[in-house]
Amino acid sequence: MASHSESSFPPASLRPILAEVAELLANAQNPEDPSARVTVAIAETTTGGILSAALLSVSGASKWYAGGATLYNLKSRIAWGGWGEKEIQSYRGPTAELVAGLAINVANTLEATYCLSESGAAGPTVPGPPYCHVLGETAIAVGTKSGKVATRIVQTGLGGDRERNMVAFAEHALLLLRDVLKGTAELHANARYGTDIIWDLPK
Numbered sequence: 001m002a003s004h005s006e007s008s009f010p011p012a013s014l015r016p017i018l019a020e021v022a023e024l025l026a027n028a029q030n031p032e033d034p035s036a037r038v039t040v041a042i043a044e045t046t047t048g049g050i051l052s053a054a055l056l057s058v059s060g061a062s063k064w065y066a067g068g069a070t071l072y073n074l075k076s077r078i079a080w081g082g083w084g085e086k087e088i089q090s091y092r093g094p095t096a097e098l099v100a101g102l103a104i105n106v107a108n109t110l111e112a113t114y115c116l117s118e119s120g121a122a123g124p125t126v127p128g129p130p131y132c133h134v135l136g137e138t139a140i141a142v143g144t145k146s147g148k149v150a151t152r153i154v155q156t157g158l159g160g161d162r163e164r165n166m167v168a169f170a171e172h173a174l175l176l177l178r179d180v181l182k183g184t185a186e187l188h189a190n191a192r193y194g195t196d197i198i199w200d201l202p203k
Contacts (some may be wrong), residue, residue, distance in 0.1 A: 008055070009053070014170060017067070017108065017171060017178060018055070021152060023061075038064060039065070040112055040177065041110040041112035041116070042067075043073050043099075043105075043118075044068065044070055044071070044072055046120040046121065046122045046165070048072070048118060048166060050066040051116065056203075069166045072087065072167075073133065081101070081102045082105030092130055093127075093140060094119040094120050094137070094139040096153060099139045100139035101191075103149060104149065106143075112145075114180065118170075118173045119139055121165075122160075122169065135154070136160070138173075140153075140176050141178055149190075149191050150171075154169065154172040
């Protein structure tokens, strides 16, 4: 039988970073409009709603949560993620450029200061060629309406453990949002700049 800490929500591993992110959002200054409140939107795929649900579990989230979407398939990415024929034809799997585009589009759609986006391969299997999904790897971005982004690629080392990858992806997404809010992760005008790769061995 699962213990209380294992079965409760949000997962225990997310709670410290959630508290930190919530405090930063509540006190942050809007970089593009100092008179406006800082808000964050979510555009997630592989985490399947965990990011939005985790943020909304924090008391006071209504002050800074701008909304979110789980863009898990093509129809949802066309409807809410700004995808057109170019993105459909060029898609080969999760990349920094892909999540940067989702983040920028959703930030504009929801008029949010930032949008946190994620897309990866949780497992237990991945599509074959021509797609280039890597088990346990996700691409993460924080984007703004003006088109600036910070991106990361995270490799969890968890193989095809779907549930643990989903939580690990969410944790690293929140860590990137924290770093942007703290100013330790720089926003760039192009997703190809500033992308670092993190190898996160299983705990």
